[in-house]
Amino acid sequence: MTMMRTHHCGQLSLSQVGDTVTLNGWVDKVRNLGGFLFLDLRDRFGLTQCVSEGESESLSNRTLQELKAESCVQIRGCVRARPQGMKNLEIATGAIEVLIQEVTVWSKADPLPFQFGQESSEQLRLKHRYLDLRDPSLRQRIVARSQLTSSLRKLLEEHDFLDLETPYLYKSTPEGAREYLIPARVSPGQFYALPQSPQLFKQMYMVGGMDRYYQLVKAFRDEDLRADRQPEFTQVDCELSFVNEVAVRQIFTDVVRRLVNGFLGRECVTDIPQMSFEEALHAYGNDKPDTRFEMLLQDCSELWRDSSFQAFSAVVAAGGVVNAIVVEGQAAHMSRKDLDALNQEALNLGAKGLAWAKCNGTELQDLQSPLKKFVDEPLWSQLQVQLGVKSGDLLLFCAGPFDLVKAVLGKIRLSLGERLGYMDPQQLKFLWVVDFPLLEQDEETGRWAARHHPFCMPQAQDLPLLRTQPEKVRACAYDLVCNGYEVAGGSIRNHDLAVQKQVFAAIGLSEEEAESKFGFLLEALRYGPPPHGGIAFGWDRFVMLMTACDAIRDVIAFPKTLSGQCLMTQSPAPVTQQELDTLGVVHRVTS
């Protein structure tokens, strides 16, 4: 019996000329020139041009013409060199073609709901995701994902990590993200929860002496979706024993550097710089700075304190701030309409407004701005010096409470960066953000909560402040940021029972509550836990950045829409009353 396949569609070259081969794949395109017909056959590996000269009665060009795009076929034929000048340099198999001798149709395809290589609605492609996967552009991203995963596993295993599993059926831990609940049939009225992260299990592995753990694992969060957030997503979850912050960052700088450079085939990442949370917030307005461009947020509150511009001086007097960004060389390129749009964006984000100033020269008289009448010579020269303004620059000012100003200008900076083409997806700027606050205060209730999670180790020198000034306590926590996305985050954990109890106390968790929620952790910490810490990568985001996409849907084979639907399978879907009864779930019908 002959082989079902002797080669794949990306394989044949001049060295097989004269061989009889059998290929399998999908009909990419038929070009019938009359007595002469070309059929492009495509599989995951590539595309091979097959040709028929229509001599045979049994295999007329008419028969071949009837093979519709995306039909699945087998073609047996003889490899021959293409004539001079007919080679296609764009494809790997472009030097040869296969003279068709026999075609087996495995299955026919109806006319397609969308065409490959052309724009079409994502909705339609998601409904027929199995077809979209055949489109080389999605296929390449999914293949890239597999390659990255494979390299990552090798790198982690080189660093002595063990691939270990953790349960998906866990229990609800009300803090943090909303969870997906699963009724436990054999314990009526009780529920499992899908884990938002395997955090405590990996710590248990460390207490259990496994030393280094990793897992490519799904995590589940029942929160609203975004372009970079799916309800189920893949983490590269890692944990290490006998490490401090520096060691963790060192190891993962090495892993990321080799992973990225190996994938891109160029020295894209050399080292990964560090920035404190505080510096990131001041200069970029958020904790995940996009460092592909500058345009930093600059404080100029003091310069306005005594100015005649009430809107700013009053803000400063009330303890607020005035920040500016310098948009280089854009004075002449921003129309009134553009500036109005930016102002509107600032208003939508809660600011009182965005003041602009065009520096058409270096003198005060060259200044064009609604603020001009409030700016005198001394203020102007101070602004120029402090902000580093040059002729031709556009200045944008925002005044108000610190957090608001940072948030607004941080977002304005990003939308300007986008407009001005400063966010080149081919460029990857990694950054460690460090020295995060351990706790954050709920604005409404005034209660303190863990910023990352309640198992983070506080920085030793800040520990005495935990009772007196909890806002000043920094955590041994770090995020890996790339191009404005948080791609990984982690911390050193508490292996010291006493410190863990202090943290629980600081977030208002009573001993009883701590015992009922995390009793197994507290107990484990009594039996010789090693110092340990770890990190978890948002793998979808990482792959998205590596493939220069802007939504994680683009690198997930079967993603959900923003309303959590799978358009292909139509999930979620209703269940019968009988199923609910079996589970002991009371379903209240809402009108």
Add this chain to the structure above:
RNA sequence: GGGGGAGUAGUUAAGUUGGUUAUAACGCCGGCCUGUCACGCCGGAGGCCGCGGGUUCAAGUCCCGUCUCUCCCGCCA
């Protein structure tokens, strides 16, 4: 929970101030064509203008509601 954008042939889009038979490209169907690789040429079919209501002599176009997709805010320890 809130705000913005979108929904017109199989697909992607155009559609003016509300006014004749709703256009185009690709795809599909039929015919011709021996070197194409976005093949070319000739012809043809194809429409619940997302859905429901309203205004009007007249609605793809205006108004209200609703559904779906998308982007953002809240949210995401």
